[in-house]
Structure formats: C-alpha cells, structure tokens
Amino acid sequence: MKVEDEEKISLKGRRGEKRFRGGSGALLAAATLLFVAPVLGQAPKAPAPLSSPSTATTPSGFPQASSIDLSITSGTASRRPLAIPMTSAPLQTDLQTKAVDPFYTTLVDDLAGSGVFVVADPALYPKGMRPPQTREEGDSWKATSAQFLLDTHLAPEGTNVVVEARLWDLATLKPILEKKYTGEPRAARRIAHTLASDLVRQFTGRPGPFLTKLAFSSDRDEPRVKEIYTMDFDGDNQRRITNSRTLSLAPDWSPDGTKIVYQSYEKDTPGLWLIGKDGTGKRPIPVPTQLNASPSFSPDGRTIAFCGSVRGNTEIYTVQTDGSGLKRLTENAAIDSTPRWSPNGREIAFTSNRQGSPQIFIMDLEGANVRRVTQAGNWNDEAAFSPDGGRLAFACRNEGDFQICVMDLASGRTVQVSSGPGAHEGPTWSPDGSKIAWEVQRGSSTQIAVGNADGSGSARIVTSSGNNYSPSWVKTLE
Amino acid sequence: MKYSLKAGSIALVAVAFIVACSNKPAATPAPAPTPAPVSTPTVVTVEPQVTPTPQPTPKVEDGLLGRTVAELSGNLKPAFFDYDKADIRGDARDALAANATWLKKYTSVQFTIEGHTDERGTAQYNLALGDRRANAAKDYLVSLGVDASRMKTVSYGKERPFATSHDEDSWQKNRRAHFVVTGK
Numbered sequence: 001m002k003v004e005d006e007e008k009i010s011l012k013g014r015r016g017e018k019r020f021r022g023g024s025g026a027l028l029a030a031a032t033l034l035f036v037a038p039v040l041g042q043a044p045k046a047p048a049p050l051s052s053p054s055t056a057t058t059p060s061g062f063p064q065a066s067s068i069d070l071s072i073t074s075g076t077a078s079r080r081p082l083a084i085p086m087t088s089a090p091l092q093t094d095l096q097t098k099a100v101d102p103f104y105t106t107l108v109d110d111l112a113g114s115g116v117f118v119v120a121d122p123a124l125y126p127k128g129m130r131p132p133q134t135r136e137e138g139d140s141w142k143a144t145s146a147q148f149l150l151d152t153h154l155a156p157e158g159t160n161v162v163v164e165a166r167l168w169d170l171a172t173l174k175p176i177l178e179k180k181y182t183g184e185p186r187a188a189r190r191i192a193h194t195l196a197s198d199l200v201r202q203f204t205g206r207p208g209p210f211l212t213k214l215a216f217s218s219d220r221d222e223p224r225v226k227e228i229y230t231m232d233f234d235g236d237n238q239r240r241i242t243n244s245r246t247l248s249l250a251p252d253w254s255p256d257g258t259k260i261v262y263q264s265y266e267k268d269t270p271g272l273w274l275i276g277k278d279g280t281g282k283r284p285i286p287v288p289t290q291l292n293a294s295p296s297f298s299p300d301g302r303t304i305a306f307c308g309s310v311r312g313n314t315e316i317y318t319v320q321t322d323g324s325g326l327k328r329l330t331e332n333a334a335i336d337s338t339p340r341w342s343p344n345g346r347e348i349a350f351t352s353n354r355q356g357s358p359q360i361f362i363m364d365l366e367g368a369n370v371r372r373v374t375q376a377g378n379w380n381d382e383a384a385f386s387p388d389g390g391r392l393a394f395a396c397r398n399e400g401d402f403q404i405c406v407m408d409l410a411s412g413r414t415v416q417v418s419s420g421p422g423a424h425e426g427p428t429w430s431p432d433g434s435k436i437a438w439e440v441q442r443g444s445s446t447q448i449a450v451g452n453a454d455g456s457g458s459a460r461i462v463t464s465s466g467n468n469y470s471p472s473w474v475k476t477l478e
Numbered sequence: 479m480k481y482s483l484k485a486g487s488i489a490l491v492a493v494a495f496i497v498a499c500s501n502k503p504a505a506t507p508a509p510a511p512t513p514a515p516v517s518t519p520t521v522v523t524v525e526p527q528v529t530p531t532p533q534p535t536p537k538v539e540d541g542l543l544g545r546t547v548a549e550l551s552g553n554l555k556p557a558f559f560d561y562d563k564a565d566i567r568g569d570a571r572d573a574l575a576a577n578a579t580w581l582k583k584y585t586s587v588q589f590t591i592e593g594h595t596d597e598r599g600t601a602q603y604n605l606a607l608g609d610r611r612a613n614a615a616k617d618y619l620v621s622l623g624v625d626a627s628r629m630k631t632v633s634y635g636k637e638r639p640f641a642t643s644h645d646e647d648s649w650q651k652n653r654r655a656h657f658v659v660t661g662k
Contacts, residue, residue: 224638226637247634247637249601249637250601250602265632268632269630269632270605270632270633290609290631290632291605291606291609291633293602293605293606294602294605307602307605307606309606309609309610309613309633311613311617312564312609312610312612312613312614312616312617312631313610313613314606314609314610335603335606335607335610336606337602337603337605337606338600338602338603351600351602351603353562358562358599358603379599379600381599381600381602381603382600382602382603395600402600425600425601426600426601441597443644444642469601470601
C-alpha cells in the first residue's frame with residue numbers, strides 16, 4: 001500500500017477542518033464490539049444481510065441493489081460509480097486496527113448503502129495510481145466501472161489522527177471535493193460518517209443520515225425488564241439511557257433531538273415519561289388515563305399524541321408535555337391505538353379495528369375527517385409518516401408474518417420493502433427519508449434492521465445484544 | 479355513547495361495549511353465575527378448620543394466614559381469550575365465577591388483573607388488546623358482585639408471555655387475564 005506524501009496533499013480545507021473528540025470515553029470502543037457480533041443465526045461476519053434478492057455484494061459485506069429509484073435519495077440522475085481504495089496510512093499495526101480499518105469499513109458501508117453511490121469492486125482496483133496522474137492511470141481506474149475515485153489518507157498527529165480525503169473525477173482528473181478531519185483515534189468511525197455525509201451532500205445538496213441516532217428498547221440488562229437505549233444508525237455506540245428496572249417501551253424523539261418520550265411501567269402502572277437523550281432530566285407526563293402507550297411527539301415539540309384507556313376502551317389522546325390540555329381525538333368502542341403525528345402537524349395516523357381487522361386511519365387534530373388508508377391485508381399497523389409527509393411506512397400483513405410496506409399517500413401505491421422470514425414490525429424513517437429501520441423477530445430473537453426506504457438492497461441487522469425493539473430514528477439530520 | 483374520564487359508569491355498560499364491538503354476535507356473558515361446583519381453593523384444605531363458617535369473621539380471614547400473596551394468587555384462575563378478542567367466552571365465565579366465589583369469601587384480598595396477548599400482532603396494538611381483556615375480566619367480576627375497589631388492571635400485551643413456544647398451544651396460554659393477589 002502506498003503511503004502518500006503529506007506535503008503533496010496540501011488540502012485547502014475549503015469547508016474548514018473538523019475536529020472530533022470521540023464521544024464520552026471508552027464506551028465508544030466497547031460499544032463497537034456489541035453490534036459486530038452475528039445474530040439470528042447468520043454467518044459470523046457482520047453485517048448480516050436480512051435477505052438476498054438478486055443483489056451484488058461488496059467485499060465489505062454491505063449488500064447493494066442492482067437498481068434503485070434515485071428520486072428518493074437525490075431527486076436526480078443515477079447512482080455514481082465510485083472506487084474507494086483502502087485508506088493509506090503509515091504502517092503501524094496499532095493504528096491500522098484501531099483507526100484505519102474502522103474508518104475504511106465504515107466509509108465503504110455508508111457510501112455503498114447511501115443510494116447515491118455504487119461502489120466499484122475493489123478486486124478490480126489497479127495498484128497505486130493514487131491520485132491518477134495521467135490519462136492512462138485515470139483509464140485504469142475507469143476500467144473498474146468507476147467514474148469517481150475517493151482517495152483517503154490517515155496519519156497520526158500527536159494523540160489525534162488526521163484524515164485527508166479527496167474525491168477525483170476520473171473524466172477530468174481533477175479533485176471535486178477536498179476535506180480534512182482531525183480527531184482522536186477512537187473517533188475514526190465518526191470521521192468516516194462525517195466524510196460520507198459530506199460526500200452525499202456534495203451530490204444531493206443535503207447531508208446523508210450517517211451521523212444520526214436511533215432510540216430503541218432492549219431487554220439485554222435483566223429478565224422481564226426493558227430499558228431505552230440509543231445508538232448510531234449503524235448500530236455503533238449503543239448506550240442505555242434509562243434505569244427503570246421495569247418495562248420501558250416505544251421511544252420517540254423530540255423534533256429537536258434533545259429528548260425522548262416513552263412508555264414505562266415505573267410505579268407499577270404504565271405511564272408517559274420524558275428523558276433527555278443523555279439520560280438526564282427524567283420526568284413523568286401526568287395523565288389520568290390508563291395504558292398510555294405509543295407516545296408520538298408533535299412536530300413543534302409541544303404536544304404528545306398517545307393511546308390512552310378508560311375502562312378498557314383505548315382512544316387517541318393528545319396532551320401537552322407538562323400534562324395539561326388533555327384532549328381525546330377518537331370516540332369509538334373499538335380499539336384505537338398507535339398514533340403517529342404527520343410532519344406538517346395537522347394530521348395523526350393511527351390503528352383501529354373499528355371496521356373489523358386492524359387497519360390504518362388518518363384524522364385531523366380535531367378527530368374529524370377520519371379516513372381509512374390501508375385497504376389490502378388483514379392487519380396493517382404502526383404507521384410512520386416519511387419526513388416529507390408523502391409516504392407512510394407500516395407493518396403490513398395478509399398471510400404469515402408482518403412485513404414492512406411503504407405507501408405513496410397520493411396514489412395509494414404500496415410496495416413491500418422488507419423481505420425474508422420473521423415478523424417485521426415498527427418502522428421508523430431516517431430524517432432524510434432514504435432509509436427505514438424496524439424490528440424483526442426470528443424465532444426467539446428480535447433485532448433492529450436498517451434498510452433502504454425504496455426496498456433496494458438488503459436490510460442489515462445492527463443490534464445483537466439481548467432482544468431489541470421499537471426503533472425510533474432521530475428527526476433532524478445534524 | 480360517551481366515555482368521560484371521571485365518570486364511573488357501571489360495568490355492564492362496558493361489557494356491552496365489548497360485545498358490541500365484536501363483529502360476530504358473541505354470546506352475552508350472563509351476569510348471574512352458574513351454581514356449578516367450583517374447585518376448592520387449596521388454601522382451605524391446608525387449614526385446620528375444614529368447613530369455614532359463612533360469617534365474615536376473623537376465622538374466615540384466617541384462611542389467608544401464613545400465605546404469601548404469591549401463594550394466594552394460585553387460588554385465582556386465569557380467564558382465556560380467543561385470538562384478537564376480548565369477549566368472555568364460556569370457559570372464562572367458569573373461571574371468573576370460581577374466582578368471584580373465592581374473592582367474596584376472602585373480602586380483604588386486593589388484586590391486580592393483568593391483560594396478556596399472544597405474540598402475533600404488533601406490540602403496541604397488543605397493549606391495547608391486553609388492556610381490553612383485563613377490563614373485560616374486571617367487569618365480569620364486578621357483575622358477579624366483587625367490589626371494583628379491590629382490583630386494579632394493567633396490560634402487558636405480549637411483553638410477558640407465560641409460554642414462549644411459537645405455536646397455538648403457547649399462544650392460547652398467553653391470551654389471558656391473569657390474576658395477581660397484591661394484598662390480604
């Protein structure tokens with residue numbers, strides 16, 4: 001592997017340098033090990049694909065769709081073929097295992113799953129020729145099918161590492177993106193996420209979701225207990241934020257990403273709770289109803305929609321985060337459950353069996369203009385609006401197990417985006433609308449999967465410790 | 479019909495609701511318990527006096543002495559349900575009638591009715607279904623003369639299954655209203 005001359009890569013840093021502190025302490029390194037372990041009987045090499053529908057697979061193991069509807073991610077053009085040769089670095093074993101390998105693997109995983117790039121097969125990469133200096137060298141890279149080359153270099157600098165990245169257009173042999181990042185070695189993955197996000201922004205005008213987090217519920221700590229956790233979108237950096245020692249379920253992020261609302265059985269009866277994303281500032285939202293399940297933040301962050309019960313009849317309610325202004329939106333003897341707020345704040349989707357089987361309905365905030373939106377199947381549930389409000393993801397079932405479906409609300413056209421065995425439930429959208437996370441149960445193991453919202457490629461299991469449920473993706477990109 | 483948060487409407491109305499919201503015309507649970515022989519609670523046989531006196535004297539409550547609430551919970555039978563239903567079916571009526579007999583004998587007993595579901599269906603919907611089952615069992619007990627102030631309800635949905643296999647046998651065990659004695 002060629003080690004680049006640092007003098008030669010005198011990056012202009014036209015968007016400035018970024019420095020990374022690597023989160024809080026050694027937790028990050030420990031958490032990295034958690035999600036890599038295989039789950040659900042997959043081969044012991046993470047990430048484990050959830051299904052393998054005629055897709056190509058990069059050596060990183062991240063599966064790719066052979067075709068993709070780019071309108072979802074970029075709104076324009078097709079995926080850019082990109083070569084990502086191994087990050088060059090000084091030959092130090094410690095540096096390689098602690099920084100270079102995590103950096104490179106994360107970078108390739110992010111970009112291959114971005115929907116914006118397709119990563120050319122590394123087996124075809126020419127030796128050296130970085131950066132391509134001549135037309136012939138450029139053509140050697142283009143022979144891999146790549147149109148772009150992402151050249152990265154990582155080197156120690158004091159106690160930090162410095163990553164320099166340059167994206168070459170192989171047609172013009174000119175760099176079209178130059179970046180430099182500095183951080184502690186344990187922040188290598190975070191640097192890779194940042195670079196990947198910057199690259200997606202270069203082509204789509206908005207950052208990728210690689211720096212965003214999910215909240216979820218996990219039973220890993222002790223039997224009969226579920227606690228709320230957060231993690232990076234790829235399963236790294238998992239942290240427990242509650243210590244309820246009872247059932248804590250169904251987290252949902254506040255719109256600004258600072259708080260999480262969830263249902264917990266503290267005080268023996270299920271109630272609504274708020275907690276800061278770092279586990280501080282926990283407090284109950286006092287409500288007179290029972291059950292108090294499925295809390296959903298309004299887009300302005302002031303109000304919570306939830307499923308409350310009075311004498312066994314569940315209805316959809318809204319309440320201010322301080323417990324004031326309780327309002328019942330539905331009035332029906334059937335089960336009404338699982339409300340989700342629309343991004344424009346004017347509607348709420350929910351599940352009801354008022355017409356027989358559980359189906360998804362949408363109503364306005366007065367509880368009026370109720371309309372049924374799912375027609376096919378004997379059970380449709382757990383609706384989640386896409387960030388632009390145009391699509392609805394939900395757990396859909398006709399025969400057998402639940403899968404994840406996405407409906408275009410204007411046309412009603414519905415596609416199944418999950419596949420394979422197991423019960424797939426609880427979808428949540430990435431804030432850019434490009435991905436969906438959900439829980440999948442196979443046998444006695446339930447884990448969280450992340451896949452593309454258009455169903456391209458294969459979903460990827462990102463948790464493995466205990467059982468993990470009810471993912472909620474943070475709602476802001478930054 | 480309208481629910482208010484504060485009003486304490488009578489239990490039969492709630493039972494009627496449950497029946498009404500079922501698509502099939504389910505058999506209406508008869509409020510009057512059948513005088514069928516009820517299996518004897520084990521607590522009685524262990525105590526010295528074989529035939530407890532009918533008066534609500536301390537002697538009757540003696541049947542609770544030396545018993546943990548966990549042991550006492552074993553005297554209360556679960557009521558089982560059909561898939562995605564909260565209607566009180568025939569076998570559940572018998573179980574609840576037996577429970578009512580025991581509960582009216584030991585009037586100091588406080589208890590919680592847990593609503594449970596099988597693993598099919600989504601977690602959040604099942605919480606609502608479990609809540610409905612717990613309240614259906616509560617309403618039926620109240621209709622049999624058990625004081626509503628002695629009982630609480632809580633739904634666990636599919637969160638705490640009794641059987642963990644993925645077959646109808648386990649699913650039926652998990653579709654239940656489960657009784658837990660909390661005080662005596």
